Structures are given as structure tokens and as C-alpha cells.
Amino acid sequence: MAVLDWPACPIRLILPRSRVVLSPRQLFKRLSGRLTALFGRGLVLSMSSILLGGVLLMLLGLWLTNAAAPTTLTITSGPPGSVFQKTAVRYQQILAREGVKVKILPSDGSLDNLHRLLDRRQTVDVGFVLGGEVANADTKSLMSLGSISYQPLMVFYRGAVRPLLSDFKGQRLEIGEAGSGTHNLALALLKLNGITPGDGTVLLDTVAGNAVKALLDNQVDALFVMGDSTSTDLLRQLLHTPDIHLFNFAQADAYARRVSYLNKLTLPRGGLDLGKDIPETDTQLIGPTVELIAREGLHPALSDLLLEAAREVHGKPGLFKKAGEFPVLAEHEIRLSPDAHRYYASGKSWLYRTFPFWLAGLVARALAVILPLVLLLIPALKVAPAIYRWRIQSGINRWYRVLFDIEREAVAQRTVPGKQQELLHRLAHVDATVSKIVVPAAFGDLLYELRGHIDFVRSRLQADAASADLPVPPDPAD
Template identity: 85%
Template structure:
């Protein structure tokens, strides 16, 4: 039994050294262009995860669609990224999973000239719809198409960089600019909002857009919400926009999933312009399936070990249990069987001497009349007795040894009786 325990402990230690069940201590986030909302969010995540000893590497990108493509590419070293609802389309997302929605991402349309009521009013104008690969670009194309505005028609659609597009709008080189936080600097948006002769388009049909396009939400920007002193915006403005999903590759460690959602709760759980306190993160499935670990987190919070211990210690405990528990489950029945196996081994060593006794008895019966045979068998039996007396067994198995020696004496007495009878006859 001791050998079984020692072997089990040795296997556990070896497996513990060779396996990597502990949570990784590094993570790569694909964010967005420098200065974008996505990049600033990634930086906040980076600081929060650093408190738990996890190093976060942030990679820039062209925006939401670019993030989705890079997450889907197994040759790129990326773990998680920000993706707008509605971006998946025909992309292969079978190896991706969503950790839930973390915020709203409003679409803002800035323009010059007379006030516009409908998006179709921009027909025939010069529109900067964002760089190709950004969430802004794709959403703008979809909304313009719903209003009968398509590429190649009389409306000029420009795929300009955010900074260049803002400059173009300020210098009247374009008539309207579509922007979203995934691909635009918040400083640029603030600059546009504070420019007197530039208007922010209000989607009076916001409810209709939200009904027609499943991944869109109606958002309301209250009057004066951006600057009460300057009354910006000067009236309540209706906007539309998708939610932002935190998307990870399949196989993300559960502990990292929990940490990311803890960070999302800390960053996005507070009230804001378009959200109530505690509204995000939220378990809302769109095109990308929800992670099972995320479902467990939303239902019961962080796993027990990561809720109870520091991250590094919880990882060590989880790793040890992942290795030891299966081996313990194997050792329990082995330890139950071990006593029976050991007793069988002891009995086997003793029972082989019974075969010798049987042989001696059979010879004694078969050759009872042969002169000197009984003396020869007594001599053999004496040798057996001397050998058996040297056998060492645990006290618990002493009964087996004493029974054998009693049987040896029994056979000896019979042989001696036969030998004496033979001597009388002679």
C-alpha cells in the first residue's frame, strides 16, 4: 500500500511539473486606432489586469472589422478584441466566442449647411464614411443603402482617415462625416461638437432603424449633456448604434475570462451618457456565440478559487487540483484493492508449500511398503519445515503461517507413524 501511495505522489508531482493548467499571466488585446475609444478602453483594462499580475499587450488596428479579421486569423497572436454588433456578417466565427456586450457605440453624423431631417437628405453630397475596415464604414454603407444611397451613384462616398476627414469637414471639402468611437479619436469628436457651424444629425427615425436592423439601438443624447455652459448639444439628439462585444478566441482560460469581465464591470458598470449604472457588461448574444465561462460568470461570478485567493495562488491551486484530482480518484479504488492483493500475495507464498505437502503425502501413500521411503520423506519434510520457519510475514497474517506449520506437524506425525509401523514389521 505504501508503494502505491508513493507511486501516486510521484506521478502527481511529475504531472504538476509537465502540465500547464494554471492561468496564463499575459494577454493580447486588439483595440483600435491610436486615440480611439477602443484603445482607451484597452488601456484601462491593462491597468486593472496589472493589479492581478497579468501583463496586457495592446495592438492597434483599423477598427472593429479589422479586429474581427485578426481574431479569426489563427496565425496572429491575439486573444481578445472589441467587435461591434452586426460586424460578423459572413465571417467565420466558429472559433470565436463572446464574453458579452460592454457598451453602446453611437454613430454620429456631423454636417454643414441647412438642418437635415432624414438620412436620405444627404443624397448627392460628399460623405466621408470612415476608413474601410472600420465599424463606421460598414454601418454607414448599410444605413445609406436603406435610404437609397449606394456607392457609384451621384453621392460621393469617401473612405478617408478620421483625422483627414475632420479636417476636410472643417475646410468644407466634404459635406458630412460619419464617425464612431471604434475608429475616431475622442478629441476629434469633441472638436467637432464645439464647432459652431457644424451640426450633429439627429435620427428622428431612430425607432424605425432599431426595428429594421436587429443589432442597432436607439440612443438619446440629452440637451446640454456634453457642455451645460455652452448648451451642447442645443437640443435632445436621437442617435443609433450597435453594442460593443468583448470577443475572445476559443480556448481562452476561464480565469482570464473572469478577469476581463471583472475589468469590464469596473470600466463599463458606471452610468454614462447612453447607459444606466450596472447596465453593462450584459449577457446578450448576437452573431457570435456566448462563452460558457461567461455564462457561468454572469450567473455566479468568479470561480471559487479566483474569488477566494490572489490570482497567482488561485492559479497554482487550480493547476494542482487539475492534476491531482483525477489521480486521487484512481488511487482510491487502488488503495481499497491493495489489502486484498497483498493478502493474496502472502497466501500465494504460503500455499505453494501446501503443494509440497500434498506431494509428500501422495508419495507416502503410494509407496508405503517401500523400505526406507518413509524415512526419506521425513527428511524432505524436515527440510520443508526448516525453510517455512524462516518465512517472515506481518503479524496480521500470522494465522496463515501457523496453520501451515500445524499441517506440516500433522503430515510429520503420519509419516512417523507409518515409519514406526514399517520398522515393527521388519
């Protein structure tokens, strides 16, 4: 059996050095110690206080401000089944895709919407208002996001064809509920034709559903309706009813010129039903535009979303409009929103065009608070070191005054016996005192500069003392 003879040299076992893991508190203490040694305790505390104060202000600003876009919106629309109510539902569906919840409030029509928007006690953000509804109302608190559609006025009547609106004088006219756009416009048009209350003409304002039934039952002679306050199903029913005629505004051009907020509209032959040829001829109508009105202070992001929805809903071609005709930036009685101006010029803001709505809202809120504070913090962080350096330099500069005094006395009393020796002793005391000054490493240049100048003054005094054959005191550094 073979025996292995191992060498007798000692074997050393080398273990890897264990890595010391510092706790966050230890890391903080080590970092603060290094910063204090380099820049001084005062500067570190000043900079830390500024940064901490800035962070606290940012957090407070984020908590208090409402820069982020709201996720809820309230629209005042119109009666159930009306064009306004159906439009509000479509807006609700579109905004829901972006995470915005839309609450729809039924109303009596355009004028009711305007009153709600003007009443600060009402929780309403936007609403549909017809042109010409403002009258003498104070609308400084409202903004228009633009016109979104035409709203034609339709006059249905029984019996023989009537070419002029003045032909309805002395008859029973249903002009819509008080507070609706139909009611106000009908009164204005009838007045232009010499028809006023009390001249034998009966003006009624029954509920829309009953009004249609009243016309069908021959209880009224004519019915004025608009889509803001009347169900589209009822309008369709009237158009398909025999012996019920749709009034042709042969003077549409004149109405549009006499009344600034009215537009001439043409309902083409067969536009409502090609198979039944309804209407049988091109029919001239008139009507105002519908404006999307918001309260002042509506968030720009919500304004953009509403206009995006308006483009999707109203941008398609229809009976009375071309593709892309609406929404349009057109100012009427209510001033235009600056955000609407921006949107029509360049579209949605970059932030909301690039990021999802909820994320863009958070970023917008953060930027609205952080950017102003950062602009304030940057100068503060620059000024703090300068002030701290000035404080240290002020403490050092006072010794330069002592050096100046010593030099002046040395020149003025050069011939006085023992004066140079006295000044050298004073300078030695100054040097000893300066040597005990402690400054942060970052400001060591100031101290070493002073000590260099002390040595310069000493060398001059020693030279003067040597030339005068005076005993020179020993250098404290020796």
C-alpha cells in the first residue's frame, strides 16, 4: 500500500471578507457626517431645511389644489326624448370611455338650461342653449365652447296651404311651454308679422305631448315645435300624418337678415322619407344654432373632451349640415372660451393627447404644483451657499483689518525704536489665533489665503527689523 507524503508546509484557509450591510440610519449618519465635514454643519442644515420645506410645500399644494381634471360632469339637457336629451346621452357614452362620469339633468329646454347655468345654487357644469335666448341676462360667468348644430323651427298646421306666417293671425296657435326655446322664438316671429297677444290670436303653451294630440284632434290650428323641447318621435308622427302640413318659410332669407341669430335652412324633398316622398318639395326653414355653454372655470381637459365628443356627434353630415361643419367657433351673445380657442386652433393639449386621461390629470396636477416651487427652490439653493460663504468670509475678513493696521503702523513708525518688534509680537498673536479657526474643507481656501497674507506681512516686518538692526523675535512656526 503506497503512502502519500504530504509536504509539511502550513495550510492557510482564506475566507472571503464579509460585506458589512449598513442600515438606512447608519447610511444617513455617514452621509451627513461627510457632508458636514466638507461643507460645514450650518450649510448642510440650511440646505436640508430648504429642501424639506420645499417637499412639504409640494405635498401641501398637491393636497389642496384641484389642478387635476375632475372625473364628473353635470349636463343640463332637455325633456325626455328631445334632441337635447339624446345628445347629452351620446356625450355621456363618449366621455365614459375616458373615465368621466356624466350626470344628465332633464330640463324644460334651452331657456331653463340658461337659468340653471346662471344660478350658482344649481350644480351644473354645461348645457345646451339656443342662440337668441340670452336677452338681457348677465352672462359674464358663462363661456361658449362653440356652436354644435342648427335647431330648425317647425310649424305644423291643418287645412289649406299658408304661404306667410301672418296668415295664422286670429287662429289657435300652440307655441310651446314658457321657458322653452320654441316659446320665445315663436313670440318674436309672430311679433314681426304683426301678431301679438290680445289681437284675437289665441296663444297656447300646453305640454308638448298634449300639443301634438291637440293638433291631431283639431283643438289647435298650428303647432310651433323645436327639437330642444319636443320628442323627435312626435315630430316624426306629425310629418307622417295626412292633412298635417309643414310650413314653408318662403321669406327665410328675410328672417335670417332681420334676426341676427337665425339661419336659413333647407329640408330637401324626400329628406325625411324617400319612399313616401316626405316632404314633397324642398321646404325652407329657419332656426338658431345650438351653443354648448359652460360655466367659467370649467377645467381645460373637460373642455377638450366635450369638444372631442361634439366633433364625434355633430361632425357627420345631416339634413341641415355638411360633414365637418360643426362644432364651429362662432361667437354670439356669450363670449368664447379661451380653451375653446386653443382647441379649435391646435386640438387637445399635448399632455392629454399623449397620456390616458387619468394619468394626464395626475401629471397636470403635479406639474401645476411642483414647477412653481422648483422655480423658487433653485434660487434658494443657490443663495444658501453664497450666504454661508459670506458669513465665513466675514469672520475671516476682520483679521485683514488687523493686518492693515499693523502694516500702516509699521510704515508710519518705521523709525520708532522697538516698534517693529512690538508689531511682530502682535502679528504672532494674530497668527496663533487664526491657526485655531476651524472652517469646512470646502472653504479652506479662505483660511489658507489669510495665513499666506500673514506670512507676507511677517516677512516685511522681519526685513524692516533686520535693516534697522533690531532683534527679530522667533517665528512661532519654528
